[in-house]
Amino acid sequence: MDNSQNFIPLCTMENKKSDTICIFGTGDFGRSLGCKLLQCGHSVIYGSRNPQSSSLTPKGAEVFSHSEAAQRASIIILAIHRENYDFLKQYTEVLNGKVLVDVSNNLKINQYPESNAEYLARMVPEAKVVKAFNTISAWALQSGALDASRQVFVCGDEIYAKQSVMDIVRTLGLTPLDQGTLLASNEVENYPLQLFPMWRIPIFICSGFTILIFLYCVLTEVLYPCVTLKEDASYLIAISIPNRVFPIVSLILLALVYLPGIIAAVLQLYRGTKYSRFPDWLDKWMLCRKQLGLVALAYAFLHAIYTLVMPIRYYVRWWSNNYIITQIKTNNTYEFLNHYAWLSDSYVALGILGFFFYVLLGITSLPSVSNAVNWREFRFVQSKLGYLTLVLCTAHTLVYGGDRFIYGTYYKWYLPPAFVVALIIPCIVLSLKLIIIVPCLDKRITKIRQGWERNSKS
Numbered sequence: 001m002d003n004s005q006n007f008i009p010l011c012t013m014e015n016k017k018s019d020t021i022c023i024f025g026t027g028d029f030g031r032s033l034g035c036k037l038l039q040c041g042h043s044v045i046y047g048s049r050n051p052q053s054s055s056l057t058p059k060g061a062e063v064f065s066h067s068e069a070a071q072r073a074s075i076i077i078l079a080i081h082r083e084n085y086d087f088l089k090q091y092t093e094v095l096n097g098k099v100l101v102d103v104s105n106n107l108k109i110n111q112y113p114e115s116n117a118e119y120l121a122r123m124v125p126e127a128k129v130v131k132a133f134n135t136i137s138a139w140a141l142q143s144g145a146l147d148a149s150r151q152v153f154v155c156g157d158e159i160y161a162k163q164s165v166m167d168i169v170r171t172l173g174l175t176p177l178d179q180g181t182l183l184a185s186n187e188v189e190n191y192p193l194q195l196f197p198m199w200r201i202p203i204f205i206c207s208g209f210t211i212l213i214f215l216y217c218v219l220t221e222v223l224y225p226c227v228t229l230k231e232d233a234s235y236l237i238a239i240s241i242p243n244r245v246f247p248i249v250s251l252i253l254l255a256l257v258y259l260p261g262i263i264a265a266v267l268q269l270y271r272g273t274k275y276s277r278f279p280d281w282l283d284k285w286m287l288c289r290k291q292l293g294l295v296a297l298a299y300a301f302l303h304a305i306y307t308l309v310m311p312i313r314y315y316v317r318w319w320s321n322n323y324i325i326t327q328i329k330t331n332n333t334y335e336f337l338n339h340y341a342w343l344s345d346s347y348v349a350l351g352i353l354g355f356f357f358y359v360l361l362g363i364t365s366l367p368s369v370s371n372a373v374n375w376r377e378f379r380f381v382q383s384k385l386g387y388l389t390l391v392l393c394t395a396h397t398l399v400y401g402g403d404r405f406i407y408g409t410y411y412k413w414y415l416p417p418a419f420v421v422a423l424i425i426p427c428i429v430l431s432l433k434l435i436i437i438v439p440c441l442d443k444r445i446t447k448i449r450q451g452w453e454r455n456s457k458s
């Protein structure tokens with residue numbers, strides 16, 4: 001305890017806690033947690049298979065045999081892998097009425113049919129099993145790098161047992177989150193094994209579109225001229241092609257944020273009730289809309305930055321110098337076209353406004369901002385502003401296309417298919433939305449959503 005006294009001011013508790021906490025297992029996690037508990041003023045003992053040879057345990061903690069250690073404490077933390085729980089069967093008597101804290105994790109999601117905590121509770125039925133600490137790593141406990149994972153999920157059937165574990169969690173400067181009964185332990189155990197679950201579908205969709213459109217552009221703008229005209233246009237791969245891919249994918253993703261809501265409304269209209277489940281794919285799609293929108297925003301950002309560097313590109317400078325020199329050489333002045341100026345200014349203006357609302361949407365989806373507005377305000381921003389953004393970005397793409405096709409000096413045959421791909425989903429979403437907000441349908445959907453048409457068709 002001597003050397004750890006220095007650390008006590010760091011912790012929330014100033015006096016040494018009276019209850020002794022026992023840790024079974026002197027492995028990595030057991031040692032780190034024990035060290036932290038000692039630093040925070042708890043008295044800690046260990047239960048080990050080899051009490052004599054455990055030299056690595058933190059100073060100030062005694063090591064006993066399992067049964068002796070269990071007798072000396074009312075709370076026992078099991079820092080042992082689930083596969084080794086079998087030995088506990090011989091101690092069921094001494095573990096009667098004790099609080100058993102299960103910290104174990106598995107290697108795979110849903111590795112066993114029942115959670116480790118439920119398995120433990122079945123093995124030692126008279127003990128009060130609490131699941132906790134599994135989301136905190138031994139390394140983080142030791143190094144103090146707990147910024148990312150201060151939250152400790154706690155669940156258990158015995159309310160007092162759970163409460164005492166939550167008190168210990170608090171004394172370590174961590175935040176306990178009550179997850180309910182042991183039924184939740186499966187979810188708590190799966191939590192550290194998940195890798196950005198909500199981001200998987202958006203990233204997958206985004207990568208799919210990005211790769212397809214990039215390949216299409218390389219094929220038509222680099223490989224085709226190379227084969228037919230023996231022209232090397234490979235420099236387009238660095239900026240021109242990405243700057244075609246980003247806005248197209250961004251617009252598609254933004255439309256995909258609003259499409260599930262429309263499909264849901266159409267389904268509700270068709271079924272005449274909200275009391276009927278949506279298909280699984282639609283549920284999943286609805287749940288990842290925020291992530292889809294954020295990926296779309298990231299692509300819009302990239303498009304904005306790539307567009308801003310246009311004037312300093314060698315290719316663009318060469319092209320514009322060449323244009324002027326040609327006029328001088330041929331003693332020719334190209335006339336100022338008013339409608340052309342209008343068209344090019346409008347698509348830039350639409351792009352700027354679209355981007356502004358895009359960023360506003362992104363900002364309002366931040367938890368700290370969305371917490372400051374009520375549900376109706378949040379819906380207003382996310383839905384109304386969202387559709388406005390979609391309209392502006394779709395118009396920006398349309399006018400850009402018009403500019404290229406009608407007055408553009410460099411009309412290319414491969415552009416129309418790319419524009420169709422970019423515009424088809426946004427146009428479908430916007431036209432369906434226009435149909436749905438027709439007053440009679442809108443009234444009907446409000447009725448359905450408020451549950452007034454409860455039993456009409458379900």
Ligand SMILES: NC(=O)C1=CN([C@@H]2O[C@H](COP(=O)(O)OP(=O)(O)OC[C@H]3O[C@@H](n4cnc5c(N)ncnc54)[C@H](OP(=O)(O)O)[C@@H]3O)[C@@H](O)[C@H]2O)C=CC1
Binds near residue numbers: 026054084139
């Ligand atoms: N390491 C980490 O970052 C985290 C680990 N956990 C969980 O903590 C638990 C321990 O992990 P960790 O410390 O890394 O693992 P270790 O392998 O380092 O330690 C496990 C300990 O269990 C004891 N043990 C091993 N075999 C048996 C057995 N057959 N019978 C009885 N006791 C046995 C040993 O202690 P002794 O020799 O003293 O008996 C051993 O030191 C695991 O369930 C893990 O999922 C949870 C969150 C994070």
Ligand SMILES: [Cu+2]
Binds near residue numbers: 247303351396
């Ligand atoms: Cu643009």
